[in-house]
Amino acid sequence: MSPSSEPYTLPPCFGTTGKEEQLLDGSLWDNRFKDLDQNGSVCVDSAAPALTWVRSKTRVLTKVPTKPEDLPAWNYDGSSCGQAPGDDSEVYIVPRTIYKDPFRGGDNIIVMCDTYEPPRVNPDGSVSSIKPLPTNTRAACAEVMEKVKDEEPWFGIEQEYTLLNARTKWPLGWPTNGFPGPQGPYYCAAGSGAAIGRELIESHLKACMYAGVLISGVNAEVMPAQWEYQVGPCTGIKMGDDLWMSRYIMYRLAELYNIEVTFDPKPVAGDWNGAGGHTNFSSKATRAAGTGWQAIQDQIAKLGKRHAVHIAAYGEGNERRLTGKHETSSMDDFSWGVANRGCSIRVGRMVPVEKCGYYEDRRPASNLDPYVVTRLIVESALLM
Numbered sequence: 060m061s062p063s064s065e066p067y068t069l070p071p072c073f074g075t076t077g078k079e080e081q082l083l084d085g086s087l088w089d090n091r092f093k094d095l096d097q098n099g100s101v102c103v104d105s106a107a108p109a110l111t112w113v114r115s116k117t118r119v120l121t122k123v124p125t126k127p128e129d130l131p132a133w134n135y136d137g138s139s140c141g142q143a144p145g146d147d148s149e150v151y152i153v154p155r156t157i158y159k160d161p162f163r164g165g166d167n168i169i170v171m172c173d174t175y176e177p178p179r180v181n182p183d184g185s186v187s188s189i190k191p192l193p194t195n196t197r198a199a200c201a202e203v204m205e206k207v208k209d210e211e212p213w214f215g216i217e218q219e220y221t222l223l224n225a226r227t228k229w230p231l232g233w234p235t236n237g238f239p240g241p242q243g244p245y246y247c248a249a250g251s252g253a254a255i256g257r258e259l260i261e262s263h264l265k266a267c268m269y270a271g272v273l274i275s276g277v278n279a280e281v282m283p284a285q286w287e288y289q290v291g292p293c294t295g296i297k298m299g300d301d302l303w304m305s306r307y308i309m310y311r312l313a314e315l316y317n318i319e320v321t322f323d324p325k326p327v328a329g330d331w332n333g334a335g336g337h338t339n340f341s342s343k344a345t346r347a348a349g350t351g352w353q354a355i356q357d358q359i360a361k362l363g364k365r366h367a368v369h370i371a372a373y374g375e376g377n378e379r380r381l382t383g384k385h386e387t388s389s390m391d392d393f394s395w396g397v398a399n400r401g402c403s404i405r406v407g408r409m410v411p412v413e414k415c416g417y418y419e420d421r422r423p424a425s426n427l428d429p430y431v432v433t434r435l436i437v438e439s440a441l442l443m
């Protein structure tokens with residue numbers, strides 16, 4: 060999903076002020092007002108996953124909140140984003156996790172929210188409780204994570220994504236109407252023409268660390284203009300919250316650089332790598348010295364029995380990516396192996412040696428919903 064309006068660059072409005080910042084596309088960003096004092100007020104940017112996108116709106120509070128419970132619930136117009144009918148359009152958003160706002164700085168925050176049908180007055184005068192919207196995948200995930208909290212489920216997601224020229228929708232830095240040289244030199248590359256858009260990647264890394272997203276690394280990918288960052292290991296529901304927040308920050312930063320970000324699992328057809336969302340998992344049992352390796356094999360056997368359920372929920376368009384080529388497994392068969400990148404599940408080389416550790420589910424696409432994927436892994440591996 061992507062916006063279709065033409066990218067534009069604002070002309071400088073009142074001449075130069077010395078506070079402009081030069082953006083990647085060469086334009087200047089007027090930054091005069093960023094550091095003005097806020098008179099004690101704080102901006103709360105409320106973000107919520109809406110289908111495959113993240114949406115947000117800002118409100119200003121006069122007291123600095125320190126925990127989600129300090130924040131009032133809020134609402135937005137669900138009919139404007141396909142989440143509610145026009146005649147009953149209110150969507151209730153509940154603040155869940157607070158992050159520092161890297162764009163506004165200071166005491167300002169971004170809060171990850173999830174979405175509900177608002178409470179209603181019943182015919183008998185009582186008030187009904189709020190109900191998660193069908194698109195709220197967080198609620199079910201939080202419930203499952205609460206159930207298994209003693210098993211301490213840890214996740215790490217490798218988020219791959221592709222940068223596009225916002226005007227042509229063609230990968231950033233690729234020749235117009237043409238292709239760069241074949242894959243090979245780009246993975247983990249340095250050098251212009253090989254590592255395309257690094258300024259954005261570096262800004263994103265810093266912004267995530269500042270915000271409190273547990274980002275754990277970045278690398279350039281096999282296809283030029285494709286990159287990866289890793290988030291984790293995160294315990295339970297924090298995986299979904301942090302990954303969605305990292306995507307929100309990516310979209311916001313890309314605005315500044317006039318770049319379009321796509322999480323499509325196969326942005327260019329043909330002999331170009333697709334984009335995945337490898338999901339690494341461990342639990343108390345798999346991390347236990349000595350017995351962990353057996354626990355990993357038991358869990359993988361259980362995951363194999365629900366292959367079809369997982370595949371169906373691992374990202375839209377994943378069939379264009381999971382072809383059995385380009386370091387992927389086939390969609391139809393479940394397989395696992397040590398150090399094998401052509402399998403559904405890969406176990407690290409050191410796991411049989413150390414007899415404990417974690418494993419990698421390589422099936423999820425780059426556009427995975429982390430609330431869905433982490434819930435399914437826990438249900439299959441720990442609750443079946």
Ligand code: ADP
Pocket residue numbers: 213214215216217275289290291292293337339340341416417419
């Ligand atoms: P790859 O070799 O597949 O490219 P990466 O280094 O990109 O692997 O990513 C590894 C991921 O595994 C990271 O997100 C990291 O947080 C996560 N991870 C590391 N240790 C654990 C663990 N014990 N349990 C779950 N995830 C883990």
Ligand code: MN
Pocket residue numbers: none
């Ligand atoms: Mn309005």
Ligand code: MN
Pocket residue numbers: 217287
């Ligand atoms: Mn990786």
Ligand code: MN
Pocket residue numbers: 217219280287
């Ligand atoms: Mn990768």
Ligand code: MN
Pocket residue numbers: 217337419
């Ligand atoms: Mn991986």
